[in-house]
Amino acid sequence: MTKRLSIAQERSGADVAVVIISFRETTETLYNAIAAALRALKGFNAVLDVVVNGNAELAESVAGCMRDRCGEFPAGVRLRCWYLVCGDKAHAWNTYVHELWPGARTTVFMDGYVEAAVDAIQLLDDALAEDTNALGATGVPNVGASARRMQKEMTSGGGIHGNLFALGADAMRLIRNTRFFVPLGLYRVDGVIGAALFKQLQPIGTTWDIKRVVVLPAVSWRFGRLKWWRLRDWIAYIKRLSRQQQGVLENLAFRDFFIRRKQPLDKLPRTALTLLEDWERHAPDEASSTLRRSSAARRALERMRLPRDWSQAAAPPVLMVEISSMDVLHSGDFSQPVASFDQ
Template identity: 45%
Template sequence: MLRALEALAAAARRGTVADVLVNGNAELAAAVSAALAAAPAGSGPLQLRVWSLALGDKAHCWNEYVHRLWPGTGTTFFIDGYVRVRPDALQALEAALAAEPQALAAAGLPSTGRGAAALRAAMEREGGLHGNLHALRADTLHALRHMGLRLPLGVYRTDGIVGAVLSFGLDPARHDWEPRRHIALARDASWDTEPQRWWRWQDLRTQWRRLDRQAQGVLENRAVSDWLARHRRPAQALPATVERLVSLWAAEDPRALAAALAQDGRRRRAWERLQSPRDWSAARQPPALLFDGTKVAG
């Protein structure tokens, strides 16, 4: 994570405030905070705040930031913790928003890694939002707050849900699906990640878990599409958890579920796991602020 913050510092303007949300890993949050506290005051362009969230869940992390931590002003950049943004990435996102004033958000495009070329081509062709790097206008975030959008806890494809809501202009009952209109593509905004090595056990385990989460993500996507595109239901009425989201879709369209499960054993295992709801009580614990660089004298 520290390497990602170093890359962000190289891409950011002086005075930029960055909130670092560490979810479900109190030791990592403490270590990052200690490293930042030991750095010389005012030594970099970023004013960093480090928050520790008890629940290890990306959707909860998004919900807490948007509804509790977002300061309420300015374009906001969403960057995954393992991503090293390139030096001109943030400016490219801002330029894309300036060039397309009707857009609610701007998305960076992948340029390295397995599948990056195919995904980039798909985004160029169809539009969309990439979770590793994108930006939302302040007006967009105010609208999401006002409408009360909260992502279902446990969803893997958080960017897929946010991108879908944006693609419907925030209201599927009133607007058609237009991702190219509502999400500007910042073609020069990209990032790097640490390459995985097939001979490292940790990388193999990470890839195995990612494949499992992607299988669940397929079921999530079908359920969200059914909710927004088929039934035109309001996004803010999405079920509170991924278990409830997918179960409602399965009950309403069992044939679609059966077809999805028949295609992939991982999807069947994901469906089985979703039959055992998780304990989400940790979501009630507020974020803990461990480090506040905005109050460090320069």
Template identity: 30%
Template sequence: MEELSMAAASHQQAGADTAALDLAVAVSAYNEAAHLRDCLRALAVAGRGLRMDVTVVVNGSTDRSAEVATAAMRETGLRGRVCQIAYADKSNAFNQYVYRLRVAAPVHVFVDAYATVAPDALSLLLQALRNAPLAHAAAAVPSSGRSARHLRDQMLEVPSIHGSLFAMRDAFLDRIAGQNVRLPLNFYRGDGLISSLVLHDLDAQSGDWQHQWMVVEPRATWTAPTLRLWRWRDARRQLRRLVQQARGRLQWHPVKGAIYQGGFAAMPPQADQATLDWLQAIPASHNPRWWRDPFATLAVRRMRALPPAPPEQDLLPRVVARFTQ
């Protein structure tokens, strides 16, 4: 496997015609071997007629995600690469893409590996950015699940990003890197934090969110597998999601405080440790209790049981396969 050098932070060259791309796609995968093939097949269809490069970031997976991604990239003829990161953390995967894995393209689309994008979703996101020249990002909306319609209405009323499918201009990612902004490790509410980066125009201290910096395209959609809670695998996944959501609610307190005091570059490097420090500083009566918030209580227990920060080499991506056209 090939470890990427720091030179990759300023747009690694993935072929002679990289600069001629219409868009680059980052697919984030954690134990998504069951869905990666469908995800990449859908991207291949959505990318027809577009000059596209795909980076699959397999972070901390213990299943066959890297092997499935490699086979699917070869099968679909997609151009790009499959990378592995030892540490399981989507926030770190986003940081590594911005600073090390990003290729030269005007627009970058971020996709969760369990999502199946609609055939016209990518072209609609590109068009949305063309029609909104001030916007730094374009968000797609879900089209499956019980809460899909409610979430879509919320996103249209108050622009926000859903991490399963959104696009960002390369120029804005350049500004993120230029200001040395990184998402905190193990931060669960990454979608909301990225929305805040965009809607604050990277300046949280100057005022409220400005909707002009983001456009929501309701015709750009994706579907996701429906959880069947009578199946043990799905029930376990839903329980993990509930605990993670509670973890994110707690993490937001210290992260938000750091942002509004010192700006986005002042965010703590590790969200869990910042949260434990915050909980220790507030009255014990305000700490989560089983009878008030059982999922938050479980989240705190898990945060306290976590090992120390991972070594740097476990956070870095390694290329396991490359694909050219």
């Protein structure tokens, strides 16, 4: 049975908070990400939130798995599964940060298909504790076609990788206090967050410093690779390429808003489309040149302009299930992953 809540800003006293944001994953993929996170949380006083956006079937299914398979549950960990009607990662991120965050010294963000290494959360937490000037810490991909290139780029030029990164309590408070809401429909959520952190969320009076986010090549994860013989994987790959082109435009638009025009984050447009349209208006030469050179960028912008009803973003989160080590419901085992139905 689900429970609809008006979310109070509770404070759990947790050392670490982890959120897994999911939309397109299968039940077994998301469940394996949860299981990996729980193994990495052994020894922590923690809250693990799973936020499923726009996929009611997935939310119901994974909540059922949580109820049925929680016998080997780490002591001190509390697990919650939420459902958001609006299917949008930026909205899910905003909802977690501004409504669901339980309060913790370190908050770890993960994608729903990521299986964190058993030491990943410990390494992120240690890095933030050791570098008091750092606002965040990020892992670096070690699997995938572009992993080597990204490792080199992030080690030298900084950045945040959205698959697995962490923010300290100071960063979370800054984001909440400045009323920083990521524009709805934004693809490059991690890029915008990283750029904001490099400037301490202030467009004026601060320097750009990539050391505010610690890059940790030792923090790793794994995920199921796309299979060239599966049609759905080809479709997913093509859609990813399109979203990456959208991300290029978003980065340029955010740079114009935050760096060039020095606008405060609480003035960010509500949607990514409005952010891009503002960029076209304020930086017409750059925008027209970028779009003229890339047909893929033009198609990405055309897709963004398709009508979308954002009214669902006003719907409150629905708590599907809540479990802690003190009230385990049934026997089961989170220590082993679920075998993939695709195998």
